[in-house]
Amino acid sequence: MFHVKQDILITRKYCPVCGNDSLKQHSVIKDYFLTRKEFSISQCKECNFLFTNPYPDESVISDYYRSDSYFSHPKSGFSIFSFVYNLIRRYNIKNKYRVVTDGIKVGNVLDIGCGSGDFLNFCKEKNWNISGVEPNTEAREFASKRIGKEIFQPNQQKYFKSHSFDLITLWHVLEHIDDLDMQFDEIRRLLKKSGRLVIALPNYKSYDAVFYGNTWAAWDVPRHLHHFDKSTISLLAKRHGFILQRSLPMVWDAFYVSLLSEKYRNSRLYPLKAFLNGCKSNNKAKKSQEYSSLIYIFTPENID
Numbered sequence: 001m002f003h004v005k006q007d008i009l010i011t012r013k014y015c016p017v018c019g020n021d022s023l024k025q026h027s028v029i030k031d032y033f034l035t036r037k038e039f040s041i042s043q044c045k046e047c048n049f050l051f052t053n054p055y056p057d058e059s060v061i062s063d064y065y066r067s068d069s070y071f072s073h074p075k076s077g078f079s080i081f082s083f084v085y086n087l088i089r090r091y092n093i094k095n096k097y098r099v100v101t102d103g104i105k106v107g108n109v110l111d112i113g114c115g116s117g118d119f120l121n122f123c124k125e126k127n128w129n130i131s132g133v134e135p136n137t138e139a140r141e142f143a144s145k146r147i148g149k150e151i152f153q154p155n156q157q158k159y160f161k162s163h164s165f166d167l168i169t170l171w172h173v174l175e176h177i178d179d180l181d182m183q184f185d186e187i188r189r190l191l192k193k194s195g196r197l198v199i200a201l202p203n204y205k206s207y208d209a210v211f212y213g214n215t216w217a218a219w220d221v222p223r224h225l226h227h228f229d230k231s232t233i234s235l236l237a238k239r240h241g242f243i244l245q246r247s248l249p250m251v252w253d254a255f256y257v258s259l260l261s262e263k264y265r266n267s268r269l270y271p272l273k274a275f276l277n278g279c280k281s282n283n284k285a286k287k288s289q290e291y292s293s294l295i296y297i298f299t300p301e302n303i304d
Ligand SMILES: [Zn+2]
Pocket: 015, 016, 017, 018, 019, 020, 044, 045, 046, 047, 048, 049
């Protein structure tokens, strides 16, 4: 078990999505991934947004990411496992690419929180002009080397030229970002008026989330500071001048999140149970559209 030496916690008095000060406690969730510490989740009484509150200050948050398994890299070496792992990984990225670039020609893409550069690397192969931002030093250096281009730190986003990107993507990243307004303002500045914004997020209204309850792995406190559903991400985006065009399922996430959740529960036969719950979650979502994770596609509102 890993201990954070000295925690510094910040309490929010206002909802980060609508600004209302009327909040209630929603739940208390344990950090099963690393520290086993408990964190509260607050709910806004106005817009129902859920957020981890209080949450670790940026000066200590990196302590909560100190694990070999948080940043996934392509597996090297030769084994059946790495072969299958890389195959699924490749299929996943191909699918993401196909979905988010549907109907647009190649152009400039910015991946915010690009990790080890999987998505950017694929875009590069398809002749996109790629840019990336990543806070984790190890992942950033790995990605830079791999794609042969400098990946920037989040505070360097301000040096990108205004209205220079056709596509901006955040793959399971927005839930980690402390200042949502600042990030959205930056995206609004960077995206072309004809551009597309893609945000992938876990969905606590999915069947797997409801089934696993407090042990649902995608609560992932305190690394996940924000917990969105379709209505709250739409509301936040709308406040910053973006219109939701469509949402799309990420079917693999139901299996992956179920697998982690079963592990947190120390279940016997956990791969089997996870597989069955993943199937059930995807199946139920065909009707409800509440998939384990969703890809939201936004376009800028034309106000001028
Ligand atoms: Zn609110």
